[in-house]
Amino acid sequence: MLTMLASAFTDFFAESYKEAFGGGMSEAVQEAIDPELVDFFGLKVNPSLYSAFLGTAIIVIACVIIRIFVIPRFKKQPKGLQLLLEGLVGYFDKTASPLKRQASFVGPYIATAAIFICLTTLMELLGIRPAFASINTCLAFGLSTFFVINYCGLRENGLFGRAKRYLGNPINIITDLAVPLSLSFRLFGAIMSGFIIVELVYSVIYLSFVVPAAVSVITTIFHALIQSFLFATLSAIFIGEAVE
Amino acid sequence: MNLMLLAGELSSLGAALAIGLTGLGAALGMGLSISKALDGIARQPEADNKIRSTLILGLAFCETLAIYGLLVAILIMTM
Amino acid sequence: MIMSAADMPLGLNVIEILLHIFNFIILIVAVRFLLYKPIKKFMDKRAQGYADEEADYARKKEEAEKMKAEAEDKIREAEVKAARIEDDANANAVKEADAILENARKDAKDIVARAEADMAAKEVRERAALSREVTSLALTMSSKILEREVNADDNEAVIAPLIEQFRAVHAGDADSDTTKAAAPEKKKKK
Structure with missing residues (x-):
């Protein structure tokens, strides 16, 4: 009798919950984690690939426009857009400056990564799926950094210097292999969690009016800036470690 | 009770434990590092910038662990 | 080789990673x-330009300071020279003034001496004129008194005590006066 009553109560509660919040929560999370694959030249790919291409297109077009229209008009006293660009370049140049010979390559590398991460994550505000909400994108970036670390290490220390690091202390192999995984999983987890939360908020009709404005500040803008800063800084630190 | 149902319920319990415990550990670590950083800033306000950037880096490392927990939880729930 | 996305956890796909x-x-x-x-090149160029400007500025400042020191030396030299010239001029002026003063004193002395000589001559002339007058007066008086022609001996006899008396009156005068006073006597004797 009592168990019957309890089950009736939970059933009622579940029904009313579904009625109030639309009942699309688990579907929304499922959609965010495992989206429907789209076609890319006969290959089934995650829609994040298209987001990445879109981000690349936007950045390249912006670069061309800036190169043609803005840079020839640079003045000695920076103002507006010039100040922003000079601040960005100056910051990444300063971050990469301890790398001496490699700085001319590492500076643009971390600058590109940071700009791309920031932009594609901010595109979430427009309803576009963030590029880093797919483990493939994050692994691609982690592996890129891994390649750059080893390339710079080999260029600076030579094959023997690089081998000595691993022969002298074999645990370094695991440390170095953990670096790209750590970078990519951090990126994926942070941006995916923010994306899931935003999807959850939007899946509930009652919450999709004012609440996203507050939530997306924390989950999207904050994460975009922090993760791009972290990726750039950690890449610079790991490359510097390999160059030493 | 069906055995499969039990396994499904237990897997969600595992996901909850994964994210909960990693969150606990990460929160403790973050709290500790922030309190130490505040101590340092209070003692030496001129080293503000250096401490802040190092703190953000350290917080990111703490957060990474929590994110690993989240990743494991997502893996458990989707597999 | 190509793995389908559904098989891997979280949709892992090697082709996608490569893309x-x-x-x-x-x-x-x-x-x-x-x-x-381009931005880095621009910034480096600007920084280089600022560094060049700064170096140029430092060099110019150094030059200016050197020139300033030189100018100050020159001014100091000129001041010393000016002081010397002024001293010389002062000394010359004092010497000239002394000479002028000396001349003036000499002139004044000459003038005074000439005036004294003139006065002495004038006195002698006046005294002679006076004694002549007195003599003629005495002659007229005596001729009036005697009411007769007085000859030379009488004249001598009468006048001699008078002249003696006259000389006694002028006894306080210098010797030159007495010699000059003797001249009219000789005249009267003739």
């Missing part, structure tokens, strides 16, 4: 050559 890396490489090349390098 992302390819995408990223294009992006790096674009950003590096279109954005990063």
Whole structure:
């Protein structure tokens, strides 16, 4: 009798919950984690690939426009857009400056990564799926950094210097292999969690009016800036470690 | 009770434990590092910038662990 | 080789990773050559320009300071020279003034001496004129008194005590006066 009553109560509660919040929560999370694959030249790919291409297109077009229209008009006293660009370049140049010979390559590398991460994550505000909400994108970036670390290490220390690091202390192999995984999983987890939360908020009709404005500040803008800063800084630190 | 149902319920319990415990550990670590950083800033306000950037880096490392927990939880729930 | 996305956890896909890396490489090349390098070149050029300007400024400042020191030396020299010239001029002026004063004193002495000589001559002349007058007066008086022609001996006899008396009156005068006073006597004797 009592168990019957309890089950009736939970059933009622579940029904009313579904009625109030639309009942699309688990579907929304499922959609965010495992989206429907789209076609890319006969290959089934995650829609994040298209987001990445879109981000690349936007950045390249912006670069061309800036190169043609803005840079020839640079003045000695920076103002507006010039100040922003000079601040960005100056910051990444300063971050990469301890790398001496490699700085001319590492500076643009971390600058590109940071700009791309920031932009594609901010595109979430427009309803576009963030590029880093797919483990493939994050692994691609982690592996890129891994390649750059080893390339710079080999260029600076030579094959023997690089081998000595691993022969002298074999645990370094695991440390170095953990670096790209750590970078990519951090990126994926942070941006995916923010994306899931935003999807959850939007899946509930009652919450999709004012609440996203507050939530997306924390989950999207904050994460975009922090993760791009972290990726750039950690890449610079790991490359510097390999160059030493 | 069906055995499969039990396994499904237990897997969600595992996901909850994964994210909960990693969150606990990460929160403790973050709290500790922030309190130490505040101590340092209070003692030496001129080293503000250096401490802040190092703190953000350290917080990111703490957060990474929590994110690993989240990743494991997502893996458990989707597999 | 190609794994389907559904088989792997979280949709892991090697082809997709390679596509992302390819995408990223294009992006790096674009950003590096279109954005990063030109801005960096501009900033480096500007920094170099500022450094050059600063060096130029330092050099010019040094030059200016050297020139200032030289000018100050010159001014000091000129001041010393001016002081010497002034001293010389002062000494010359004092000497000239002394000479002028000396001349003036000499002139004054000459004038005084000449005036004294003139006065002495004038006195002698006046005294002679006076004694002549007195003599003629005495002659007239005596002729009036005697009411007769007085000859030389009488004249001598009468006048001699008078002249003696006259000389006694002028006894306080200098010897030159007595000699001069003797001249009219000789005249009267004739």
